[in-house]
Amino acid sequence: MKVSVSMYSLASTIKQEGWSVADFIHYAKKISLDGVELLDFYWKGEDPSSEIIEAKEALHDTGLVVSAYDVSNNFVKESEEERAAEVEKILKGISVAKEFGTDIVRVFCGDLHGALTYEDGQQWIIDGLKACAPKAEAAGVTLAIENHGLLAGKSRQVEDIIKNVDSPRVKSTFDTGNFLLVHEEPQLAFDRLKREIVHVHFKDFREKEEGDGPGFKSTQGVELVGTVPGDGQVDLSYIVDGLKQEGYEGWLSIEYEGHDDGREANEEAVRRLRHLLVREGA
Secondary structure: OEEEEEHHHHHHHHHHHOOOHHHHHHHHHHOOOOEEEEEHHHOOOOOOHHHHHHHHHHHHHHOOEEEEEEOOOOOOOOOHHHHHHHHHHHHHHHHHHHHHOOOEEEEOOOOOOOOOOHHHHHHHHHHHHHHHHHHHHHHOOEEEEEOOOOOOOOHHHHHHHHHHHOOOOEEEEEEOOHHHHHOOOHHHHHHHHOOOEEEEEEOEEEEOOOOOOOOEEOOOOOEEEEEOOOOOOOOHHHHHHHHHHOOOOOEEEEOOOOOOOHHHHHHHHHHHHHHHHHOOOO
16 A cells, blocks of 8 residues: 545645645655645646646656545535536546546535535436546546545445446545544444545544634534544554455555644654554554
8 A cells, every 4th residue: 555645634734835736745755655645726826737737847856646636526516507517627637637647536525505415415416426437437537435524424325326326437535534524433434335445535533622723513513623643533453454454555645634733743644654554463
């Protein structure tokens, strides 16, 4: 397995210091990573072509590769025109992913808003991904659904969507922490999805305590905060060991969402993940 870091894992540092995508790539090289995960919303201009060139130059200079390219789509919208625009985001993302030489495009299903439920949005999600699948199949790119947010965050929901889209190029980005937001044990979610996983977000959460900064509210109103992996509630050893048993050879991409210094947190996360990967008996 290879180790990367999501650009979102340095969100606070990027915002404070105005990093470009190329700046992030050069930082990632300093902390002994194999690759980087890039996101569509970090391009600063409407036409990112010049920034893409700079990022590719940074990848060449550092010897890093792109583990995945992330598209921040949302199919749970009542307007057909709006949903068509979300399809176009993913189709564009497939093209950008090919430019960067990655065959993984992380995608979302949708977010809760208003009175809409998962049952309302399920068919919109399936139809949207079905519309994207032919281009993904032709390009040799896998659309990897992240269990993200409160609307389609449960493993059974992700499993059902993958089954109903029925494409060999629609699979799972398994986010180890996000299942806690929908009150599902990550270990049980792993057991359900383990044969669909093509990309992993290595993340951890714990319940918010007095003095913590803002957190993420779960479906039951419990507030969680991000931690360095290993300091929270996720049994990461179980998941890493399970991936090894399944013969997984893809990426483990660190995604830190806490309030501590982003550099220090990510550097510690890299150390811990490397240790999990090489420890005796794993």
